Amino acid sequence: MLLRHIDAYGASTPERVVVVGAGGFVGSAIVGELAAAQIPTLALTRQSVNLTGPDAARTLAALLVRGDAVVFVSAVAPARTAAHLMTNLTMAHAAATALAAVPPSHLVYISSDAVYADDATPVTEASPVAPSTMHGMMHAARELLFRTEVPAPFVALRPTLIYGAADPHAGYGPNRFRRQAARGEPITIFGEGEERRDHVAVEDVARLAVRSVRHRSVGVLNAVTGVSTSFHDIAHIVAAQFTPHAVVQSVPRPGPRPHLLHRFFDITTCYEVFPDFHFERLATGLARVHREVSATTAAMPARANAT
Amino acid sequence: MTGLPVIAYLGMTHLGLCSAVAAASKGFSTVAFDRDVDLVRRLDAGTLPVVEPGLDDLLRVNRARVSFTADTAALRACDVLYVAPDVPTDDHGQSDCSVLNDLVELAVGTARPDATIVVLSQVAPGYTRARQASGRSVYYQVETLVFGRGVERATLPERFMVGCPDPARPLPAALDAYLRAFDCPILPMRLESAELAKISINCCLVASITVTNTLAEVCERVGADWSEIAPALKFDKRIGHGAYLSPGLGIGGGNLERDLATVIRLSESHGTEANVIRAFAGNSAHRRSWVLRTLHMMLLADRPDARIGVLGLAYKENTHSVKNSPSVALIHHLGPWMVQAYDPVVRSVDGLDEVKHAESALDAARGVDALAIMTPWAEFRTLNAAALAAAMRGRVVLDPFRVLDGRAAQAAGLQYRTLGVN
Numbered sequence: 001m002l003l004r005h006i007d008a009y010g011a012s013t014p015e016r017v018v019v020v021g022a023g024g025f026v027g028s029a030i031v032g033e034l035a036a037a038q039i040p041t042l043a044l045t046r047q048s049v050n051l052t053g054p055d056a057a058r059t060l061a062a063l064l065v066r067g068d069a070v071v072f073v074s075a076v077a078p079a080r081t082a083a084h085l086m087t088n089l090t091m092a093h094a095a096a097t098a099l100a101a102v103p104p105s106h107l108v109y110i111s112s113d114a115v116y117a118d119d120a121t122p123v124t125e126a127s128p129v130a131p132s133t134m135h136g137m138m139h140a141a142r143e144l145l146f147r148t149e150v151p152a153p154f155v156a157l158r159p160t161l162i163y164g165a166a167d168p169h170a171g172y173g174p175n176r177f178r179r180q181a182a183r184g185e186p187i188t189i190f191g192e193g194e195e196r197r198d199h200v201a202v203e204d205v206a207r208l209a210v211r212s213v214r215h216r217s218v219g220v221l222n223a224v225t226g227v228s229t230s231f232h233d234i235a236h237i238v239a240a241q242f243t244p245h246a247v248v249q250s251v252p253r254p255g256p257r258p259h260l261l262h263r264f265f266d267i268t269t270c271y272e273v274f275p276d277f278h279f280e281r282l283a284t285g286l287a288r289v290h291r292e293v294s295a296t297t298a299a300m301p302a303r304a305n306a307t
Numbered sequence: 308m309t310g311l312p313v314i315a316y317l318g319m320t321h322l323g324l325c326s327a328v329a330a331a332s333k334g335f336s337t338v339a340f341d342r343d344v345d346l347v348r349r350l351d352a353g354t355l356p357v358v359e360p361g362l363d364d365l366l367r368v369n370r371a372r373v374s375f376t377a378d379t380a381a382l383r384a385c386d387v388l389y390v391a392p393d394v395p396t397d398d399h400g401q402s403d404c405s406v407l408n409d410l411v412e413l414a415v416g417t418a419r420p421d422a423t424i425v426v427l428s429q430v431a432p433g434y435t436r437a438r439q440a441s442g443r444s445v446y447y448q449v450e451t452l453v454f455g456r457g458v459e460r461a462t463l464p465e466r467f468m469v470g471c472p473d474p475a476r477p478l479p480a481a482l483d484a485y486l487r488a489f490d491c492p493i494l495p496m497r498l499e500s501a502e503l504a505k506i507s508i509n510c511c512l513v514a515s516i517t518v519t520n521t522l523a524e525v526c527e528r529v530g531a532d533w534s535e536i537a538p539a540l541k542f543d544k545r546i547g548h549g550a551y552l553s554p555g556l557g558i559g560g561g562n563l564e565r566d567l568a569t570v571i572r573l574s575e576s577h578g579t580e581a582n583v584i585r586a587f588a589g590n591s592a593h594r595r596s597w598v599l600r601t602l603h604m605m606l607l608a609d610r611p612d613a614r615i616g617v618l619g620l621a622y623k624e625n626t627h628s629v630k631n632s633p634s635v636a637l638i639h640h641l642g643p644w645m646v647q648a649y650d651p652v653v654r655s656v657d658g659l660d661e662v663k664h665a666e667s668a669l670d671a672a673r674g675v676d677a678l679a680i681m682t683p684w685a686e687f688r689t690l691n692a693a694a695l696a697a698a699m700r701g702r703v704v705l706d707p708f709r710v711l712d713g714r715a716a717q718a719a720g721l722q723y724r725t726l727g728v729n
Contacts, residue, residue, distance in 0.1 A: 126589070226600075268596040271603050276643040278608040 003125065003273045006106075006153055006216035014069035014105060017213055018042045020049075020060070020095060021074025025167050026110055026159075029206035030071055037210055042068075052087060056094035057101070064102040069213050072146070073110040078171075079138040092142040096149040104152045106216045108209055111139040113160040113222060113265075122266040125158075125220045155212050157205065159223035160265070163285065164202035165292040173231065174199060174286055177238040178293065181246035187239055190253040193232030196262040198224045201285040211274055225279040226267035237283055241290040311335055312481035315385035317410045318392025319346055319375070321357050322427065322452050326391055328362060329461035331369035333488040338385055339375045342409075350375040358627040358652050361458040379417050386481035388414045391427040391450070396561045396630075400568025404430065415440045423479040425469075429562070431569050432502040435470060444472045446482065447498050449505045455625030466492040470501025509566040510584070513558055515551040517587045520594045523554035523727035533727030534709065554726035556598070556633040556681075556707055557591030559622040564588070564631065594726075595633050598679050598705050599640055601724055605703050606677050613644050614700065616675035618668050619682020620650035627652045634681035638662060647671050651684050669698055676701030683708035692719040 006012075017034055021027040022043030034041045042063065049059045051074060064070070072095055076087050099107065113123065114136030120127040131137045143156045167175045177187045205223045212221070232248075239246035270277065280288070311334060316327040319341035327339040341347050346356065353370075355363060366373065374381065382388060392406045407428045414424045415438070425446040426435050435447040447470030453460050467486050469478065474495045477483070486493050496504070523533040537552040546552075558564060567584050574581035606613055622632035629635050638646055638659055647663040649671035654664060665671035668687055672678050672695050680687055687710045695704065695711075696719040704711070704721045716723035 122593070124593075126592075226604075266593060266596075266600075268593075268600055271596075271599050272640045275607075275640055276611065278603070 003155065003217055003219040003221045003269055005273065006218060007214065010211065010214040012214050012216050013039055014213065015067065016040045016042060016065065017069045017071060018044060018064060018104075019071045019073065020044050020051075021072065021110075023047070024073060024075075025164065025169075026162065026202055026205055027071075027073040028166065029164065029202045030073060030110075030209045033203070033206035033210045034213075037214075039210070039213070046074075051091035051094045056091075057097035060095060060098035061101045064098060064104070066102050067105045068102075069106040069108070069216075070099060070104040070152075071108040071110070071209055071213065075138075077135065078169075079135045081134065085134050085138050088138045089141060089145070092145050096145050099146075099150040099152065103150070106213065107146060107150050107152045107154045108212050108217075109143060109146050109154065109156045110205070110209065111143055111156045111158045112136065113158045113224065113263075115140040115143070115158060121262070122264040123222065123224075124266045125222055125269050153216055153218045155217045156220050157208055157212065157223045158220065159200055159205045160198045160263070161200070162202050162205060163199050163289065165289045165296070167202070173197070174234055174238060174289070177235050178241075178286075178290065181238055181242045182293075182297075186247040186249035187235045188249050188251045189231050189235050190251060191257060192250060193235055193248075194230050194261060195258070196228040196230045196264070198226070198228045198263065198265050199234070199282055199285075200225050201280045201289075204279050208274070208277070211277065215273075217273070221269060221273065222265055222267065224265040224267060224270075225282070226265050226270075227279075227282065228262060228264050229282055234282070234286070237286050238290075241287065312386035312485055313338065313384055314485055315340055315382050315388040316427075317341070317382075317388060317390045317414060318406065318428070319343075319350060319356075320393035321359070321454070321457065322393050322450055323389070323391035324350075324355065324357060325359060325362060325452060325457035325461045326389060326427065326450075327373060328366045328369065329458070330485070331372040332365055332462055335372065335485065335488070337373050338381050339373055340377065340379075340382060341375075342377055344377045347375045347377045357457075358625065359457040360455065360625050365458055365462075379413060382414070382417045383419055385418065385422060387423045387425065387479075387485055388418050389425045389427045389448070390414050394428050394430070396565045400561075400565040402429075402431070402565060404434075411438055411445070415443060415445070418443075423482045425482065429505055429565075430502055432499045432506075432573070434502060435498045436472075439472060446471055446479075447501050449501050449508075451505075451508070454628060455623055462489075464489055464491050466494055468494050468496065468501050468504050470498035471495050472498060506566045506569055509563050510570060510587075512551055513563050513567065513587045513591075514583075516555065516558055517590045519552050519554050520557070520590055520726075524594070526727045527729050530729060554707070555594070557593070557595035558587075559595075559631045559633060561630045564591075595636065597707060597726065598633070598637050598681065601705055602641075602677055602679070602703075605722065605724070606701070607644065610676060611643070613676040614674060615641060615644050615646050616665075616671045616673075616678040616699070617646060617648040617662075618650075618671055618678065618680045618687055619684055620648060620653040620656055621682050621684075624682055624684045629653055629656055632681075634679075635659065637679065637681060647673075647675065650682065651686055669694060672698045674698075674700050677703035677705065679705045680708065680710045683710050687711075692716040692721060696720050 022031045023045035031043045115129045115131050116123050116127045117130035118132050129140050131140050147154050163174045170176045180187045208223050235248045314330045314335045315338040316323040317340045327337050330337045390410045394402045425448050427450050438445045449468035526533045540546050541548045570584045620634050647665050649665040692715040702722045704723050707726045709725050
């Protein structure tokens with residue numbers, strides 16, 4: 001199923017939205033977006049409920065109220081190993097058990113485009129789910145688990161590569177490039193950096209999540225911009241944000257050159273279901289992130305001086 | 308039977324009406340039957356329910372040989388009875404055969420024992436075999452109607468494909484005499500072969516359309532121009548001058564989709580491999596949304612107040628049909644924006660109440676930020692690019708079917724986009 005709205009006009013304001021995984025990069029952005037929309041929110045972090053603990057389901061159920069809208073974004077990510085996979089499934093199982101006991105009015109799951117086959121292009125919501133990685137398999141299994149175990153309207157948002165000022169990861173892409181440049185190091189790209197990927201701002205993922213809540217959307221939506229940019233070009237965009245410009249340096253690939261270099265998305269479904277939603281363009285988003293990080297960096301010594 | 312056989316067509320929608328008038332044009336007395344008394348009255352008064360170039364004139368010239376009636380007794384006078392209502396389809400390509408079934412039963416129950424009954428409406432393999440009545444054979448003939456070219460297709464068929472309960476036996480004399488009047492090859496075959504032949508034709512057409520659309524999109528990315536490539540392909544005898552090589556917004560209208568759905572259903576029932584058919588449908592869905600995607604990329608992301616003009620609502624030119632129309636689908640997804648539309652024939656569409664209907668193409672372009680030419684009506688080809696540019700507020704013109712002269716549009720300062728070239 002692609003996506004449909006139970007509330008076509010997006011006028012639903014749930015009495016409360018519970019965000020499970022609110023302390024993470026994406027979760028905190030969603031909490032911020034809900035706050036901006038003045039939607040009452042219960043933000044649950046690892047400190048509120050440990051989903052890998054023995055009493056996780058009961059603890060979470062005790063925090064829920066029947067009729068809550070729930071956004072589930074908690075994960076050990078990226079899931080690289082079998083142990084990560086099993087931990088993530090344990091977390092999802094606990095959450096699904098709690099949500100089955102205290103059914104929500106709506107469940108939003110933040111998944112990943114890793115659920116699609118590597119050779120799917122252009123990817124749409126109708127592309128077959130055929131993950132080739134532990135991470136993709138984890139999200140695919142969790143989607144199935146929530147869809148079948150929780151008696152509530154369910155939507156899976158599948159973001160692609162996410163960037164943002166608060167990203168704690170240093171995976172290959174804009175966040176790593178920015179950090180390298182900030183340290184005065186060359187920005188390193190593998191080979192010529194010709195692989196083209198779609199990158200989405202975390203704020204856009206959060207806005208889509210809140211829209212899905214308001215519309216009580218059901219089905220699947222890819223949280224992707226529809227524009228794929230090479231790592232080479234991204235590196236040069238980031239490099240130009242620094243004075244003097246950072247150096248972009250090609251380094252040997254850590255492994256063989258991938259057979260399928262690029263990933264493209266067709267975002268027609270997003271245009272159809274959220275016609276007035278538009279993604280921030282990558283260059284604009286990277287410039288904004290640079291400003292935000294620079295402002296934070298500049299403010300830190302000031303705060304230190306104040307104390 | 309003495310002299311020319313009398314021909315009946317049951318079901319006065321597009322197929323039956325065009326076919327009945329074509330029969331009369333070949334000199335046959337023709338009974339044009341429908342159960343809808345009001346429809347028959349309107350037809351009798353010369354008011355046709357379909358838009359089809361040349362049909363009104365052809366009927367007027369041959370009016371004396373056509374008898375519109377809702378009286379089943381009139382069918383007793385007929386030597387060949389064609390059951391020919393249009394078969395509607397739902398959004399999933401499933402046929403609703405209820406009207407056809409009713410008329411087949413009527414024909415079988417009413418026709419003289421020596422008369423020949425032919426199913427002309429499109430059906431799935433097995434349909435006609437299941438309608439054989441004791442003591443009476445029911446034949447199946449492949450219809451090849453094309454919306455907008457109905458008169459040409461009905462009066463000048465390339466060939467007749469006739470499904471027979473026993474193809475080794477000669478055709479009934481009356482049917483044979485009637486078909487020979489069209490002076491084209493007659494190909495008798497098994498009932499199931501004929502039923503699948505129609506589907507096969509449409510699958511081949513869809514294959515051409517899909518290849519064209521696939522490569523046209525590649526052209527848009529690599530600097531090629533499909534309009535330069537297509538003529539070269541047509542000189543290849545294996546492809547031919549009549550090949551469908553014009554890029555478009557997927558496949559529309561409903562009939563082709565129905566045939567794809569039928570093949571997939573047959574594949575699922577019999578375990579045959581038919582993934583290419585699913586791929587046709589996937590490509591169609593992708594190309595169908597070209598205008599929506601391009602509008603968002605060129606304009607809508609930055610202009611929440613944009614006003615959009617749409618030329619054409621029908622799913623193709625020379626028809627009033629909006630079934631599966633890319634234009635209607637586009638407008639449905641432009642909810643937040645003001646849309647003004649013009650179609651030479653379609654004046655309103657259910658569910659598009661917010662659309663302002665303009666009185667002319669130029670009127671629809673007036674004050675808009677982007678103009679999408681969604682149906683290649685002939686009258687749009689006469690539009691002057693400079694006049695459009697003067698009427699419009701913005702510069703974006705999306706012309707998937709190359710109705711306008713692209714160079715003239717660009718010379719007029721328009722941001723012109725079409726299929727098959729960047």
